[in-house]
Amino acid sequence: MLRTKRRWVVLLALLLVLMASVIYLSSVNIPVLEPKGIIADKEFRLLVTVVLIMSVVALPVFGLLAYIVWKYNEKNQIRKKYSPDWESNKYIEGTWWAIPTILIVILSIITWNATYALNPYNPIPSKNKTLVVQVVALDWKWLFIYPSLRVASINKLMMPVNTPVHFYLTADAPMNSFWIPQLSGQIYAMPGMQTQLYILANQSGEYNGWSANISGIGFAGMMFKADVVSASQFRAWASTTLLRAPALTIARYNNLIKPSTYVASAFYANPAPNIFNLTIDKYMMPNYHGAVQ
Amino acid sequence: MSEAVSELKVTNKLIAKYDKDTKTIFGFWVYLMTDCVLFASLFAVFAVLRHNTYGGPTAQGLFNLNYVMIETMALLTSSFTAGLALLSAQRKRVKHTLFWFGVTFTLGLTFLILELSEFSRFVAQGDSWRRSGFLSSYFTLVGTHGLHIAIGLLWMLIMMAFILKRGLNDTTLKRIRMLSLFWHFLDVVWIFIFTIVYLFGVLGV
Amino acid sequence: MLHVLDLMASFWLGQLNLKALPPNPIQWFGASLIILVPIMAAVLLTVTKRWRWLYREWITTQDPKKIGVMYILVAFGMLLRGGADVALIKTQQALSVGASNGILSASHFQQIVTAHGTIMIFFVAMGLMFGIINLILPLQIGSRDVAFPFLNATSFWLFFFGMVLVNVSLVLGDFAATGWLAYPPLSELRYSPSVGVDYWIWSLQIAGVGSLLAAINFIVTILKMRVKGMNFMKMPMFVWSVLGSMLLVAFAFPILTATLTLLALDRTLGMHFFTSGAGGNMMMYVNLIWAWGHPEVYILILPAFGVFSEVVATFSKKRLFGYTSMVWAIGAIVLLSFIVWLHHFFTMGAGSDVNAFFGIMTMVIAIPTGVKLFNWLFTMYRGRIKLDSPMLWFIGFVVIFTIGGMAGVLMAVPPIDFQLHNSLFLVAHFHMMIVGGVVFADFAAITYWFPKIFGFKLNETLGRWAFWLWLVGFLTSFIPLYILGFMGATRRLDHYSASLGWQQLFIVSGIGAALIGAGVGVQLLQFAYSIYKRKDNLDKTGDPWDGRSLEWSLPSPVPFYNFARLPEVTSRDAFWEAKKIHFKDNRKYEDIEIPKNTPLAFLIALMAFLFAFSVVWHIWWVATMALLAIIVGLIIRSMDEQTDYVLAAQEVEKLDKSHLKGARA
Known part of the structure; x- marks a missing residue:
């Protein structure tokens, strides 16, 4: 009973911190995220793209962590399997060599192209004289x-x-x-x-x-x-x-x-x-x- | 019965001793590997700075290949005689060992003196390590090798004293093995120095 | 006459004179603390008549367990010192806005920032790591010792005196004000004429040589001293990770030694390796220092991964999932960590091809790291998880390391790095990796293995408090830094203008740091309280967590000879399997060779310290004497062929039986 109450207090506190942060952040100038030049703008867009791609793996990791820690906690009363000697599975391991690899291949292609496109030595085409x-x-x-x-x-x-x-x-x-x-x-x-x-x-x-x-x-x-x-x-x-x-x-x-x-x-x-x-x-x-x- | 036990004990001790020796020598190999990385770093630095003469002398203007050839011969021969010393030591021939180490020491010392007099000549003519990036890296790379040689010579003296005092016991033999590894290693490093610093330098590659 | 006096002074004292004493009150305070600590220790030792005890049990010891304890003590001491630096940094950054100049001068602030980085990496993270390796590694491979006990003691004392040298700079002279990697030409004599950079060079140099020797020692220990039956694929994962880490030390630290030497040659002999002008090349320094510096990151993180592999398996009561994958992942990380160093300076103007290559290689490291993460998660899956505090540290690690890792991948993309390089975003990233990764693992390890070394557990309630304070404090301190990075705040700023709107976030970050400080306080309290109440938490079985590897088969605290009878290993989780079959050992005891105590390791390191100190101040006669003393010390050591003594089989049997009896009682 006390535990559930404490959980709600923590959750509420987190929510308040989140709201305060959003209000604060919307009121201040964040240069990297508010580009006013075409190069900074492209760099910003790249940043957002990469963050989105990475969340594909990161968010499931957080989810999986929370789920596993909750479900297989010794104290948790629900019925669950216990396999103390289960130590490997080709397919499962193969999967998580594969997932990050695919992701990194995608990111690598993006990186390769972006690095050439946004080389600081590249002239910027414009109708105005440089x-x-x-x-x-x-x-x-x-x-x-x-x-x-x-x-x-x-x-x-x-x-x-x-x-x-x-x-x-x-x-x-x-x-x-x-x-x-x-x-x-x-x-x-x-x-x-x-x-x-x-x-x-x-x-x-x-x-x-x-x-x-x-x-x-x-x-x-x-x-x-x-x-x-x-x-x-x-x-x-x-x-x-x-x-x-x-x-x-x-x-x-x-x-x-x-x-x-x-x-x-x-x-x-x-x-x-x-x-x-x-x-x-x-x-x-x-x-x-x-x-x- | 008790004899058998004590014999077993002796054998066990011998095995333990052997394990310990191989461990030490293996450890020495690992050390040499780290020393290799150290020299590799210095070679890399030299490769970057070798054309940064900043108005000072170039390698072509500075080095005398004949002189360096003599140094090289002294060191190569000393590596050979160090090998002979080790062979004699393994056959427990104290006098032979001492003789060959004596020869190795003399050759090594000759090498070091030749190198130092070359250094002092360069400094005397105003081409010291302060002159340019090229000369800084030259003195440091070759000097580090020279410092290793000096340490090797000191070690050799100490080993000779040990042989004189204690004969060729197992511990001394183990150390002689490591010393000889060290000496050959320095020889190999020198071959790289000779090629990259002096030969390429004079050829202007 | 005065001239002659000057000459004499400069011969006897080099550049050392009264001007070397601290110039302002804050520095006086720091200096007196540094002087007071050893004086208080000395008084305490005298009052309790423990000088002889100190000499016999600690200074001359060759026992890796004691050496491990000393490493960790020094590291905790330095955590406090580095933490005091944080308090000053955070206060300055919260106050030094607009018209106010805060509490520190620019130069003093920069020295503190440099000292903070140097101390935390070299004397806290490295110290904790080597401490834990010394404590646990020989036990896990079923060995009675490390390969070279004397070398091991020397490594520790070099580390110790490196630490002393950093702290001496608080009293005499100053410290580098260059940032923790001392980029030239700022670190060259022209721009930093004081002794600060020399202190930095030489303290790292002696500590670094200590680390290098330790690596050689542990490589040989792991490769040559495993117990019978423990082939490579049966080694505990911690041993694998230490092997990877030590191989990295062996390949990376010589580069550091060379680089520091070259910078020292520039500064003391007027050479031109990294100078601006005269043919020097400052970009070469940046390349060299990161060719060491990047592997260094993995040197620290690999053993941390190893610790978590042990902790997760034990507290899930389940085998480590994907052992083979884990080994391959370590191998991949070891290799890759040498081909990514350029990502630390994408902004130096290299071509697109070079930047792109190093960026992609950096991302590739995320693959094996990700695999390890998934394997830990699946070790917990279908396990029976006990959420003791080592496990809490693990969960905190996963959260923080994932966030920090994503920030790392972001910065691996060169064009994005152009916007984040050298900003507080970067600072937040690497703190998340090194504190959230390495330090959390070290805390987990200390809690986990504490009973093994001292015979009683640490208080769990206080351990939990410490964890939550650390976690909340850490996130409060570093999430704002990510935002500040996006706002354009660069690292090492001692002042900024009010219009930028940074002050609130700096204050929030400071509050977070204070929470971390409270966490450290609770940890100290935890140690004190657990020692005071040790009778309540005694570990009589030697296996308080239902452990899996060999160290748990020994009584707690582990006797000085480790194993009375050497075990034989037939499977991965050797002790776990042995427990299943109620293994009873009927073999005979045998003689054990144990290294004798010797003060030489301590003395040689002390001489190295004297050498370093006198080179810093150009006191050449002392430097020469110290160098000679080191040579003489080594010769004396080599003359002693009886460095071990024998503990007779009967004696071993007696000791072992009394331990067993103690366990049953």
């Missing part, structure tokens, strides 16, 4: 250079909506990972090397970006805003910045390299040519004497 942005992870801030527009920014990534953006990434710092969850998955930015990433944001808005890989004491402050605006607003921003912002000279860049934490966003005009390549060369070329320190 914009190139160079990203340098510094101690501890992000530098974005727009070579074609001759502007640059710190911790603020301006992007035009519905336009593919082609990122080239490197670091003048320990390994970092460049991640804007609502727009696309992440990729490492490493010193002396260059990685690439394509993003297409299909909704305007301001999204959060992070470094996902620990890079020293200022790591938590490597947060930036990705501001997706209309094409005209973007053009306006670029031309104003080019006119008004201070120039990103080599001297100013060498100053930026120095470690600093929680850096406010800033815009620059006329970035010195080759900052990105010199930053890579610095680590890769013997006897490097370039201007970038």
Whole structure:
């Protein structure tokens, strides 16, 4: 009697927790599940597909566990079989080598195709012209250079909506990972090397970006805003910045390299040519004497 | 009756002893396998870094194949003489064993001295392990082998002392077997080093 | 003059100086705790006059059962230390929002996160695992000892001093602030100039060498020391799983040894393996460390699977279902675990073919794991299940491991991983695998085998309380982390802005951690109370759970020689079958060789510790002396050809009969 009562209390408590969670979750922003870029969207859809396929096996496991533990519990009074020496059955075992195998074959095909389709180096087809942005992870801030527009920014990534953006990434710092969850998955930015990433944001808005890989004491402050605006607003921003912002000279860049934490966003005009390549060369070329320190 | 029992006891003891020895030698094989993995890791690292000369010397510019050939000959011969030492030890010939171990030790020491003088020459001309990724991996791979050789030499000295003091008893014989396994193992590793580090290096493969 | 003094100081003390002492109150508190614990232990030993006892019974012992107990004691101590780290981490993450900076500096927080990971993996999970193996494995294969008892003691003491070195870093200097795998170039001298990373390297190095030696020992023990009649397919499943795990250690740990050495060479000798620039390659480190790190996960989980195989069969009073399948599954896991390491860094820019290959291989591991799960379920099917606390831990394991496993398959798909990598989703996943899988199994094992080692059972009521607190606390702590991962929260964050809306979930997660803490508290209480009330729970039969394998045929606690007469095995569940036919042993007793106690294992490990400590601080003269001392120790050991003593047959008979009498009384 007491046991059944306790069971109801537990069940009720679980229900309350579930309801509270649903209410809470519907009120907050969950970037990975609310994509605003076509890559993040495809990744999200893939995630849902895989979860559904896996539930085909996982849910029966939970069901089976509950059923078996209930039915074959020593204390359970119902009539049940007891076969202490039953230890193998070809067909039964064959079945559960087969079920996960079939499932994994299906998942493998999906994985193989998706990995090719969503390779971060794949250009995104679009009627709009692709914009190139160079990203340098510094101690501890992000530098974005727009070579074609001759502007640059710190911790603020301006992007035009519905336009593919082609990122080239490197670091003048320990390994970092460049991640804007609502727009696309992440990729490492490493010193002396260059990685690439394509993003297409299909909704305007301001999204959060992070470094996902620990890079020293200022790591938590490597947060930036990705501001997706209309094409005209973007053009306006670029031309104003080019006119008004201070120039990103080599001297100013060498100053930026120095470690600093929680850096406010800033815009620059006329970035010195080759900052990105010199930053890579610095680590890769013997006897490097370039201007970038 | 009691004689039979005591004889049985002796036999049992012998079997137990034999089991213990095979166990130890089997364990030593397992250890050698783990050492193999260690060297494999270092070889992999060398393979990745061998062209990262960063403006420093390349393998072609650095290595002198003739010199390395002499080192190789010394080590290969020492492996052969270590085999002879083991054969003599199994036949319980103390003097022969000591003689062949003496020869092995001399050859091993020669190898080590040659290697160290090569190292010091490189360092003296400014091509130390600090110079480039290639040189770091070179010194580490070859140096790790050299360190093993040094440990083997020390072990050999200790075994010679044991033979002198205690003769070729079962325990000593078991250890000599392991030492000789160890020495052959280092020989095999060296053949890989010779091929991958020096030969491929000089040929520019 | 001052210059000469400086030179002398740097010769005698290396880089060690007063600046090495802790800089702030929280660190002072930690440091004093670390100093206080050994002082209190020393006082206790002196007051109770137990120094000699400590030396004779523990420090010099070669008995795997005692060594096993010491492993588990150290692991529990470190569980508390790692748990204290969690308390700080959770407090910081609950408070450090927006304008507030919480209670820790960024660097201190990162050190704690690194220490938490390092300690929990190397000194808790590994310690519990090796402890249980030492306790049970020789008994299950009907052996009186391990293959190399001296080596075994050395392994333990290396593990022990590795642990000591991590904790010394709280008092002198600092610890790595790099995350538990210390990726370069962050872990290189350029970005981490303090001794922290060196502490990390050298404590793992000596503990790792200890693990490697232990693996060699157990491989030989299993392959060469099984009792007559126990062929491979008659070994208990725990033995199979340990064999798989130890083979993995033997193949994976040398890679760790090499990798740590290379990083140490970079830092101390100025080499360029993983540096940015000068021809170093940091991606190579990431590959190497995961070529060890991924097998390490299976090293931990395989023995856990083995424990559950024993527990489920015993508490269902039924044979393990699908034995052959289980063996094949272990084999498959062992092989596959070496070809999946790249899934830890899909985001490093490898080509689609490489990423897809490693992703698929990762998923393939789910097949043998799934098979094992189904086999356990069918072991219970048509059984008579007794829901004692080891079985509760098993059910908790199935639930958590299935959820965690699904999260794992998700992350095995490279494009999905791009969105989850290094986020708290990943953190939740691997905690579910390692805590829900490994630690739960270890707790089940401790409850299950406790009477065998100590002669009395643990209190069941408190055991149940501990389980429920752990389970509820664990789910409360880690389900929010999955959601936080989806929200974009990355791991190792010491601060975040308030607008993100993460704080509530971090607080919920902290409450869960507190519940787990309460669970650990109840466990400690359980030990204390069970010892206090041991007379109520004595195990007089030696077979308190109606067991199946050989260890239950022995009296509890197991005598130091394990088996007075070696059994012969004709079937899988050897003891279960023997019980059926009321087997009566009429064979004669025989002499038993038992290894003598020796302090050398302890001393050699102590010297290894001194070596490591002085390399961390660049005190080269001590390092040299310690190295020489190790060599001398080994030579002294090799000179001793009488390492065993003989326990005469009559003596064995006398002891055995008195044990039997005790059991009947």
